[in-house]
Structures are given as C-alpha cells and as structure tokens.
Amino acid sequence: MxxxxxxxxxxxxxxxxxxxxxxxxxxxxxxxxxxxxxxxxxxxxxxxxxxxxxxxxxxxxxxxxxxxxIDIKAVGDYNYNEQYLVFAKDSTPRLLDWETKEVIEGFQKEETFIGRIKTAKSKNEFMATKGDYPKVIYFWDINQKQILDSFEITKEFEKDNQKWGRSIHEYDFVGNNDEFFYVRINDNNAKTPGLPPKYEIDNFSYLIYNRETKELVDSLFAFQVSFENYNHVDKMVVMNDRTNLAWNNKGGEITFYNVNSKKIL
Structure with a gap:
C-alpha cells in the first residue's frame, strides 16, 4: 500500500x-x-x-x-537555525542532524513521556509538556540541554458547587522574538462527585502569556463543549511572520489576530 x-x-x-x-x-x-x-x-x-x-x-x-x-506524542520541529530536528525518545529530548543523521544526546531523562515539542524561531529553545493532562509547560535551552524554567496553571478549583480540573492542550511560541506564547487551557467539571455524564462541561480558552514574566497578556476567546452545546477550533496557526495568529472556530470563518497590537484584524 x-x-x-x-x-x-x-x-x-x-x-x-x-x-x-x-x-x-x-x-x-x-x-x-x-x-x-x-x-x-x-x-x-x-x-x-x-x-x-x-x-x-x-x-x-x-x-x-x-x-x-520517537515517542509517539513527542512530535517535534526544527530548531531556530534549522540545523537540528528536536524530538524525544524514551522520555528524553534529543537532537537529530537532518544532514548527517547524527543523534545528539546529553539531555536528562524525564520522569514521564514528553508531549508535543514546539521550538522558538529566534533562539535555541523549545517548549513541551510532560505526561497526561499536563498542568505545566517546560522550557528547555537546546545549547545547555537543560530546563530553563516553567509555566504552571492551577490544578483544581471549585466553582458553582462543582469541582473542576484544569489541563493544557495546546501551546506555541509567538512574536518576532518569541517573547510570548499562547496556551489552550481546558476546564472540566468531571471531577464533581456524582455528576451525571450528560452534565459534564469542557470550557476551553486561548490565552497569551509573556515568555519571561509568565504574566497574562491577552485572552483571545473561549468556547464550551457540553452534551447540548458543541463547539471546536479546527486549527490554530502561528503565521510565518510570528506576530499573527489565525484560527477557525465558526464553521469556515477564519479569524486573524496580531500579537503586537493585541487586536483582531
């Protein structure tokens, strides 16, 4: 075939x-x-x-x-100067020289599998999560082959007499100098004791944070998925200039957003 x-x-x-x-x-x-x-x-x-x-x-x-x-969930990308492909195997980040096919090691093995790898385009850095239903994004320095810092979300909270869990589902660098990153976060109320499945709700939100300070910069939009209400985002794309985002969440309508102006185009 x-x-x-x-x-x-x-x-x-x-x-x-x-x-x-x-x-x-x-x-x-x-x-x-x-x-x-x-x-x-x-x-x-x-x-x-x-x-x-x-x-x-x-x-x-x-x-x-x-x-x-490679680890099945650790789909990677080129580093900033396209010398290496960044990937993970056996819960360990690695580099592959795409010309010589040489594998560069030296990263520490992590305690669980590494998620989708997203690389910066202005510096030798990548970001990824670890494990199922991740709550933390880690930032690695490719030259030093070690974790620089991390971004953590609230794990659980209570609202409207319900118990909610929070997890990270998508992320990437944005900005000319990768000074920001966006995150898709899901709040789910399935942890509420005795809650019938038909009342389960997923509240998704797309947020932009400052890479260095981890402060919230902007909230793009949110949508809800429930038994009676189904919405989704077909694709969120960081465009080539790194300052614009594009997504489709209204059945064919494409929205463009500029990171610098923080405005819908």
Missing amino acids: GKIILIILLTIIATTTAKAIEIDTLWFRIAGAGVQELDFTPDDKYVIAWTNAIEFWEVEKGVKEFSIP
Missing part, C-alpha cells in the same frame, strides 16, 4: 510543476493514518513524516531512506 501511495504521489509531482508547499499539501492528503505531521528538509530533498518515527522520504525517488524511532 505504501508503494502505491508513493507511486501516486510521484506521478502527480512528475506531471506538475509543484512547489514544496504544494507537494506538502499533497502529502497531507495522501499519506493517510499514522502521519501526525509533515515537514520538508531545508533543501526540499526529503519529506519528513512524523509517525512513531522520524521518516525521511526522498521526493524524487519516492523511497524511505532513513528512519529513527
């Missing part, structure tokens, strides 16, 4: 003058289940498929030339 997919892809590429971003879109449509993210190498020679491994697929030949296992 994999060979058939690659033949289809190569046929499309060979018969069109596709740019890297167009080929990237084709891979997303064709690659199918198991692929969490797709990247190109900086020279556009390989498509990198993030599965339970980092897979290098040679675009012109359509063959997988290299693969290295």
Whole structure:
C-alpha cells in the first residue's frame, strides 16, 4: 500500500510543476493514518513524516531512506537555525542532524513521556509538556540541554458547587522574538462527585502569556463543549511572520489576530 501511495504521489509531482508547499499539501492528503505531521528538509530533498518515527522520504525517488524511532506524542520541529530536528525518545529530548543523521544526546531523562515539542524561531529553545493532562509547560535551552524554567496553571478549583480540573492542550511560541506564547487551557467539571455524564462541561480558552514574566497578556476567546452545546477550533496557526495568529472556530470563518497590537484584524 505504501508503494502505491508513493507511486501516486510521484506521478502527480512528475506531471506538475509543484512547489514544496504544494507537494506538502499533497502529502497531507495522501499519506493517510499514522502521519501526525509533515515537514520538508531545508533543501526540499526529503519529506519528513512524523509517525512513531522520524521518516525521511526522498521526493524524487519516492523511497524511505532513513528512519529513527520517537515517542509517539513527542512530535517535534526544527530548531531556530534549522540545523537540528528536536524530538524525544524514551522520555528524553534529543537532537537529530537532518544532514548527517547524527543523534545528539546529553539531555536528562524525564520522569514521564514528553508531549508535543514546539521550538522558538529566534533562539535555541523549545517548549513541551510532560505526561497526561499536563498542568505545566517546560522550557528547555537546546545549547545547555537543560530546563530553563516553567509555566504552571492551577490544578483544581471549585466553582458553582462543582469541582473542576484544569489541563493544557495546546501551546506555541509567538512574536518576532518569541517573547510570548499562547496556551489552550481546558476546564472540566468531571471531577464533581456524582455528576451525571450528560452534565459534564469542557470550557476551553486561548490565552497569551509573556515568555519571561509568565504574566497574562491577552485572552483571545473561549468556547464550551457540553452534551447540548458543541463547539471546536479546527486549527490554530502561528503565521510565518510570528506576530499573527489565525484560527477557525465558526464553521469556515477564519479569524486573524496580531500579537503586537493585541487586536483582531
């Protein structure tokens, strides 16, 4: 099946003058289940498929030339100068030189698995959570190979005679100099003793914080998911200039937000 997919892809590429971003879109449509993210190498020679491994697929030949296992939830990214891919294996951050395929170690093994890895684009730093229903985001220095600091949310609280749990579901750096980061937080009342499932509520909110001080900078929006009310965000994207965010949460309506002005565009 994999060979058939690659033949289809190569046929499309060979018969069109596709740019890297167009080929990237084709891979997303064709690659199918198991692929969490797709990247190109900086020279556009390989498509990198993030599965339970980092897979290098040679675009012109359509063959997988290299693969290295990763922790399934630790999908990573390039560091700021695109020299390394940052990933995790056995609860330990690692670096992969995408040209030589050399793995750089030296990070400390963590007590549980590492979540989605998001890298800064102006400095050698990345952020990630640990474990299920995380309450803390950790910031690593790639040069020093150690945790610099962290951002922690309230674990539990009571409201309207109900017991609520809080967890982090999404995050990324924003700003020209990565001076901010956004977080999607979920408040869930399932911890309330005796609460019937149909009364369970998830209150999601997107918030922006200052990277250094961890102070709240702005609240983007919130939405609720319940038995009778279902809302969702299809995609939150940090745009290439790093100062604008874009998301879709109203069935096709795309909203743009500028971090510097703190205004909806």
